[in-house]
Every structure is written in C-alpha cells, then in structure tokens.
Amino acid sequence: MMRAGDIDTIAPALAGAAELLRQHGRQAKKSWGQNFLHDPRVVARIVEAAAIQPTDVVVEIGAGLGALTGALAARAARVLAIERDRELASLLRQAFAGAASVTIVEANALTFDFAAVGSAERLVVVGNLPYNIASPLLFRLLEARAHLRSATVMLQRELAQRLVAGPGSRRYGVPSVLLQQHADLQTCLQVGRGAFVPAPRVDSTVIRLDFRTVPRAPADDAALRLTVRTAFGMRRKTLLRALSAAFPEHAVAAALAECGIDPRARAETLTVAQFAALAQALPAPAPGSAASAADTLGPALDLADDAAD
Numbered sequence: 001m002m003r004a005g006d007i008d009t010i011a012p013a014l015a016g017a018a019e020l021l022r023q024h025g026r027q028a029k030k031s032w033g034q035n036f037l038h039d040p041r042v043v044a045r046i047v048e049a050a051a052i053q054p055t056d057v058v059v060e061i062g063a064g065l066g067a068l069t070g071a072l073a074a075r076a077a078r079v080l081a082i083e084r085d086r087e088l089a090s091l092l093r094q095a096f097a098g099a100a101s102v103t104i105v106e107a108n109a110l111t112f113d114f115a116a117v118g119s120a121e122r123l124v125v126v127g128n129l130p131y132n133i134a135s136p137l138l139f140r141l142l143e144a145r146a147h148l149r150s151a152t153v154m155l156q157r158e159l160a161q162r163l164v165a166g167p168g169s170r171r172y173g174v175p176s177v178l179l180q181q182h183a184d185l186q187t188c189l190q191v192g193r194g195a196f197v198p199a200p201r202v203d204s205t206v207i208r209l210d211f212r213t214v215p216r217a218p219a220d221d222a223a224l225r226l227t228v229r230t231a232f233g234m235r236r237k238t239l240l241r242a243l244s245a246a247f248p249e250h251a252v253a254a255a256l257a258e259c260g261i262d263p264r265a266r267a268e269t270l271t272v273a274q275f276a277a278l279a280q281a282l283p284a285p286a287p288g289s290a291a292s293a294a295d296t297l298g299p300a301l302d303l304a305d306d307a308a309d
Contacts, residue, residue, distance in 0.1 A: 063089075081104050167269055248283075
C-alpha cells in the first residue's frame with residue numbers, strides 16, 4: 001500500500017507524462033477507445049465504490065495516464081495496472097518507479113491470465129473499459145469469475161443500463177440475464193463527458209459486479225445461453241413461438257408447462273431463475289443443428305446481438 005506522501009510525489013510525474021504526450025504530438029487512439037479520465041472527484045468516487053480493503057490485490061484494466069492507479073494503490077496491498085499501449089505503459093513505469101506496490105503490466109486485458117496473479121484471495125478489478133471492447137472484456141471477467149471478487153467498471157451509459165435492467169424493462173435482455181446469473185450488479189455513479197480527455201461522444205456509468213460463488217439458479221451455462229439468446233432473438237413473439245425456432249414445439253410446450261411459465265409470455269417478463277429452470281427443462285439441441293451451430297458464436301457477441309424492441 002502507498003502512503004499519502006508517495007502519491008504527492010507521483011502526482012507531478014503523472015502531470016509531466018500528460019504534458020510529454022502533448023509535446024510529442026501524442027493523441028488518444030480512437031481505434032483503441034482511449035479516453036483518459038482526469039477528474040479527481042470521479043476518481044475518488046470510483047475508488048470508494050470499489051470498496052477496496054487494505055489486503056486486496058487490485059487489477060486495473062486500462063491504466064491510461066494513471067489517474068486511478070495511484071488512488072487504488074493508496075487503498076490496496078498491491079495494484080497490477082494493465083495497459084496495452086506501449087508508450088503509455090513506459091510512461092506509467094517511470095511515474096510509478098518508486099511505488100513498490102504498483103506493477104505496470106503491458107498486456108491486452110482480453111488475454112490477461114487472472115489465475116496467474118497468484119493471490120490467496122479473489123482479486124478486485126477496477127477499470128475504465130474501452131467502449132469498443134467492453135462486451136468481450138465483460139465476458140472475459142465472467143469467465144474468470146472464480147478468481148474475482150468484484151469488478152467496478154466504467155461503461156457507456158446505455159450498455160450499463162442494459163446490464164442492470166430487470167424483468168419487465170425494455171432494456172432487459174441477453175446480457176442482463178447472463179451476467180446476473182453469476183453476479184450481483186449495482187449502479188454506482190453517473191459520469192459526464194467532461195471527466196475525460198478527449199471527451200467521448202457518450203455519457204458513462206460506473207457499475208459494480210460482485211461475483212457470486214454459486215450461480216443464482218442451477219443451469220448449464222451453454223444451455224442457458226442458447227435458451228436466452230433464442231428467446232430474445234424474437235422478443236416480440238411469445239416464448240412458445242420464439243423458442244420453437246431452436247427446439248421442437250412440443251418440447252418447448254412441455255418445458256414451459258413443467259416450469260409453470262405461460263406459453264404466451266414474452267422473454268422480457270422472465271426472471272433469471274425462470275430462464276435457468278427453462279434451460280434445464282428444454283432438450284439439448286442435436287449436434288450439427290442450426291441451434292447448436294448458432295451457439296458456437298460464443299458469449300462475446302451477446303451484448304451486441306440482443307434484439308431491441
């Protein structure tokens with residue numbers, strides 16, 4: 001853990017790093033979704049929302065210019081700050097050279113091995129997720145949930161609203177169900193565009209995912225994913241009609257009856273637990289069938305392919 005005096009020493013170095021970027025004509029890479037957080041009030045609120053304990057090991061995704069890194073290090077036992085950009089990673093190493101508890105990791109967060117950190121306790125993830133890869137990053141965290149206690153992340157506001165939405169909401173869909181099956185989600189704060197340099201064209205929201213040690217309801221993940229994606233694929237249709245696109249209609253009718261679900265109901269009315277029960281009741285698709293092939297697209301697409309109303 002860093003002391004307050006250490007942060008005071010590092011702060012000018014970070015300011016110098018930002019100035020160095022300007023001097024060298026360095027600009028944020030739009031293709032990488034780079035928008036650098038610079039508002040200290042927002043930084044403080046994110047760190048507070050993450051509920052970091054003195055013994056925690058924190059993995060920061062997208063360290064950027066280090067606005068969050070020092071504040072995280074003031075709370076945690078150790079911080080691994082992931083930064084994909086080689087130039088930024090070099091600047092961060094210089095800025096935090098005197099901070100023994102901070103390690104700058106030049107890596108792609110999509111391929112980072114959380115299990116290799118070697119922490120005795122589950123990790124805490126904090127980050128300003130690049131909007132262009134937020135979907136696969138979230139599902140990467142979901143895959144690594146056995147090693148994670150929580151993730152406090154900044155997202156595009158519209159995406160955050162979809163993730164935390166509940167049954168009955170028009171925003172409730174595939175990502176809502178799949179993430180809520182394995183995590184408890186809460187909205188922490190809203191962040192305006194002026195908190196970033198350069199300012200993005202969208203507003204942002206910080207949410208926290210507290211990963212569950214057991215799923216919300218018993219279900220095979222692949223079966224749940226197929227069921228949910230099929231149901232929301234034609235969300236204006238009844239569940240009987242929508243699910244019959246992937247399963248025999250008589251099997252769908254039997255599964256709905258077994259679960260006590262009205263066949264005339266629509267996907268957005270079901271709870272996560274009801275989807276899990278339905279996934280368990282439906283038959284597995286035959287190998288090589290259209291339903292089986294469709295699910296090989298993988299979970300990373302789920303945030304993009306959820307059909308809108």
